[in-house]
Amino acid sequence: MALSMRSTVYILNKVLVVGVLLSYVASVDKSNFKTCDQSGFCKRQRAYKPDQSPYVALLDSVQIEPTKMKVQLLNTQNQVRLLLEVIGLERNMARVKINELNPIKPRYEIPVGDVLIGDPKQDKIEISHKDGGSISLAFQSNKIVLQSKPFRIDFVASEHPVVSLNANGLLKFEHLRLKTVTQEEKKEGDEKQEGENQEGQGAEERPEGQEQAAEEEKEPEAKEPEEPDMWEESFKGHSDSKPNGPTSVGIDISFPGFEQVYGIPEHADSLALRSTKDMDPYRLYNLDVFEYELDSPAALYGAVPVMLAHNEKQTVGVFWQNPSEAWIDISHNLADKSVLSKVVDFVKGGDQIPQVDTHWFFESGIVDIFIMLGPGPADVFKQYAALTGTTPLPPMFALAYHQSRWNYNDEEDVSNVDANFDKHDIPYDVIWLDIEHTDGKRYFTWDKSKFPNPEEMVRNISAKGRKMVTIVDPHIKKDDHYKIYKECRDLGHFIKNKDGNDYDGWCWPGSSSWPDFTKPAIRQYWASKFAVEEYEGSTLDLHTWNDMNEPSVFNGPEITMHKDAKHDGGWEHRDVHNIYGMFVHQATVEGMVARTGGLLRPFVLSRAFFAGSQRWGAVWTGDNTGEWGHLKVSMPMILSLSITGITFSGADVGGFFKNPDSELLTRWYQAAAYQPFFRAHAHLDTRRREPWLLPEENMKVIRQAIRERYALLPYWYTLFYKAEKDGGPVMRPLWVEFPSEKGLFKEEETFMIGDALMVRPVTAAGTQGVNVFFPGGTEQYWYDTDTTERVFGGAAHYVKTPLDKIPTFQRGGSIIPKKERIRRASNLGRHDPYTLVVALDRKGSARGDLYIDDYHTFHYRKGDFIYREFIFKDKVLENKNGNPGSTFTTPSWLEKVIIMGLSTSPSAVTISSPKSASTSLGFTYDSVKMILTIRKPAVNIAEDWTISIQ
Structure with a gap:
């Protein structure tokens, strides 16, 4: 029996999508993407x-x-x-x-x-x-x-x-x-026109002279040699x-x-950019490139034209x-000084200076x-932020650990995964659902056979202080019975092809069209779809993930949209391609904010991005692979994003593709625990790899890495608060903190979190130790965060790295706030007490700070927050108010102070405040490690007080 046209199209769509799905299991086919010569x-x-x-x-x-x-x-x-x-x-x-x-x-x-x-x-x-x-x-x-x-x-x-x-x-x-018409093209056009005139019925004859005028109109305004492909x-x-x-x-x-x-992300390449003399140039063109090649200038998912x-x-x-x-x-x-002498007089040196062209x-x-003329790294970050904005302070849960895969199968699967985190005492904050949760890849819907009670499912998750994320992609399934498609079609919201009809391409749902997010009115329409009453089954604890927004078009050139597609205003897609994904991200974020009347901070993850995307939230490095090389390259990739404004970024833990062994997965968790966005994610065809499915030894190490992330959340949160203010990266290259040390300019395996914590992840199989260079010169102290051993800067040291060790070091002269009572979700510990870890410098001094707000609303922008400055000098730790006009309060108190590098044992430790007289505190001192531990000062963290050491 003959198939109907609708059935034929359906089958063709399925064949294509299945083919793409199978190709997602294989390595990248470079022939799908242009070289410069093409x-x-x-x-x-x-x-x-x-x-x-x-x-x-x-x-x-x-x-x-x-x-x-x-x-x-x-x-x-x-x-x-x-x-x-x-x-x-x-x-x-x-x-x-x-x-x-x-x-x-x-x-x-x-x-x-x-x-x-x-x-x-x-x-x-x-x-x-x-x-x-x-x-x-x-x-x-x-x-x-x-x-x-x-x-x-x-x-x-x-x-x-x-x-x-x-x-x-x-x-x-x-x-x-105007195009130059060759004699051959002119002849062909004349013959075609003559034939049409002869075949046409009722064709009017041109008045005398009009034919000549028409020919004159075809003359180009400029006659220049034409080159191929113009x-x-x-x-x-x-x-x-x-x-x-x-x-x-x-x-x-x-x-x-x-x-x-x-800079110029995104590429799976080194932090310091390489010469392209013997290879293609670095390319910026947002593309869906799965299992991408390493050490390559090829384009990936985002483009930030900043260097x-x-x-x-x-x-x-x-x-x-x-x-x-x-x-x-x-x-x-090398640049010739004689040429540059026209702009500046050189006083000394040779005839040439280094130059990057x-x-x-x-x-x-x-x-x-x-x-942007600096002169220092922090100045450039502020300058770029003044142009394109900064990353808004994320809600606290967004900085915690996220658990995802393609896909959690149904409500029972979600419940079991959630319960197993509690069973194995592993904290997490967010569980994610990929495309299979929808009704046939129709976004803003649910597969009712697998997720019949989505609101109840989300409430069960949020009852434990957790959140859920669902995916919402920009390709809209062509289905007259699908509300979003019908509305967009009827309202004229879709991008057009070169002939003026709705653009049609294939993606996960099969035949699809794409809203024109370059138009503000269409972004407003999209934003309205996130209202709880519009997005059936959603709650205020459901957040969003924008994938495939390069845009990815399976049957398009280079797996993306045709460049001659038309956008609002008559602009071609070639004109706006790299900004399209950012507009999707923006519209989604604005919808998430609007659904709460502007009260709650949203969380939206995007795969595609452009300059300015930092204003809308987090990005990740896309469809990486469970191999050691992809773990290693995640550091320079995230650092490159960080120094070009995209401060909230990460890489899928374990790799999206393939099945990492237990060692690799363990080391990946350790590294990712010190990256801004911390999410495990995996492909549909990979083995399940939740932490408790690994051997017990590995599970315990992973649990400890995640718990250490949670302990440091006060420090991370403070860094993101400062990043919103000045645009500085949270994860940063060593040269940002030590700009005059030339030996650090190519370093990409060791990096800083803020100005106080240095991290050197293990990125190779079987590694029992790594050489770590400690910057800052011999005057700089560093303290191993595990052993508290003190190391002098200015030299490299061998650090042993058994499986349970990730080399992290606190900088002498810093104070880091922590919360050592680890809850099953970050929200449950919002009022827990703090520990201050004081690492003394060579002069016996240290400084640090702490930012506190309600962790989820925009009230902080009205001044409703606590900002404390900690100063240790002359054996006195002082807590000063950095936001004196605020009335915001917290019940959180100080339960412990750890001081590293104190050379002599105290005879007494006392605490005083404007509200109370001096009282003695209990303490212990380790003379070998030179560590003083002060227990239960029992003062509010947000009040002025002074701890004195006699």
């Missing part, structure tokens, strides 16, 4: 020859405003003019924009408020020198030098050139144009129509005086605001580069 604009830009720049700055066109200089650039080869704007910004930043002076249509620019949190505040610039070939601008304590021929811009900070644009003459701006190209059977022709923009950005650059350069004296950064596909070449060279090219848009 990308028309990349190939054209990369082939551009250095030092032959056709662009000159027309200095007679200069216009100076109080905060801005405008000047025209002329391409001497085709006579096209561009407009250059150099804008001074507050906080030691500048902005460089280059666009066509008279484009035939607008080029895409991201609206203010989407990535930039507002119009950046401008600052005064003025001309300090001008001659026939250059202009110098005074800008705060810096200098900007514009050279006319060949055109280049140099930024000078502290009398040193630090950033140069177009120093290698690689500016290539493909201006918008107006259409194909890849693996997919055609990209390119109706606007070539639109790419590229320029070189050099960092004189620097040897290392960092930092660091040396012993200076840190600078650049941010190119452009959401289209990008490639970035990097080379490590980078070459950036984007498929469309404009040149819009922010120059």
